[in-house]
Amino acid sequence: MTPTGERVRQAALELFAERGFHGTGIRQLAERAGVSSASLYHYMGTKEDLLVALMTSSLERLVDDAEAAVAGSDDPVGQLGALVRMHVTAHAARPLETRVGDHEVEALSPPAREVVVALRDRYEQVWQRVLAEGQAAGVLDLEHPALARRALLEMCSGVARWFDPAGPLSLAGLADHYVALACRLLGVSRATRRGGADISAERRWILFSAGLR
């Protein structure tokens, strides 16, 4: 992308996060990006095109990162830990992107919404698969898997609303704490204790750092 295109994109991200999609005017966008209203269309197409581009690139990155996180391990507990770490880090480090992604789906027209919702579903399916495999392997203890997945994702996404990078907690420390909370929420220690199964070094490390063994 050209430097001007990148500036337009950044201005849209900030304004959509601050004022919402409907609350952002073309003139405001042009002013924030330092271009004329007349030339804006050249860089962005319609305002909705810009929202779609922001949302799809953010979701595609999440899908890619989730698939990479899962590919790095064949232990469901290890995969869960990697997913939580990735999701929390992404939401804490890029809060504007995730705020726009979470709040503005309903601002999209039906064809664009379909594309965005399909990507979001792909992302959630990665989580769903890991939870189902963990449940099947007896290392997670889920009474209501779909509800637990939603609760977990909302808990982790919430860091975008309060994490302060200038505060006392580092991003890595934050992610560690959330891996521990996720293990508790999904009954990891109880299930692994009960199963008495062969425990990988990686899972032992997650349980240890989560204070669960």
Place this chain on the structure above:
Amino acid sequence: MTPTGERVRQAALELFAERGFHGTGIRQLAERAGVSSASLYHYMGTKEDLLVALMTSSLERLVDDAEAAVAGSDDPVGQLGALVRMHVTAHAARPLETRVGDHEVEALSPPAREVVVALRDRYEQVWQRVLAEGQAAGVLDLEHPALARRALLEMCSGVARWFDPAGPLSLAGLADHYVALACRLLGVSRATRRGGADISAERRWILFSAGLR
């Protein structure tokens, strides 16, 4: 409030939730409420007055309900269960209110924001107190209480984004599941097992319905 005042308020709630505060125009508000733009001011004062009224009444209700929930028990586990049940029910039953309350704080001018943030702080202090008392009594197991409180509240507030009252899960069933998840997240069963303390019938019931004993 007069029926027309109530209609204006409801129109504002819907539009602020759908389009954001900045994305809602006076003309749209008047049209949705079925009044003339000219008479709108009589019912609402400024658009910000209306946002402040919606947010403060929603938060005051949450504060009152939280204090009532806590007053109903002297067992921190019982109080926690009542708080979670109340918060989840409020967010699932009144998603527009909570969406506006969560998303639009930054749209407020500084004096109004101060009032709203003070109410939100009062609400969170009820939770903070219950968590601190539970930790002190050895029935909760919290490594990082402030972080656990935020994670818990975000998890519970998230139901406003996905709960469908027409779906298979009842509001009461949803709240039950969340009480169970909250108990896990805050280490209730582990702590109460370890403490071996005298357990109230109420706490036994919460642990039982949460599948933790």
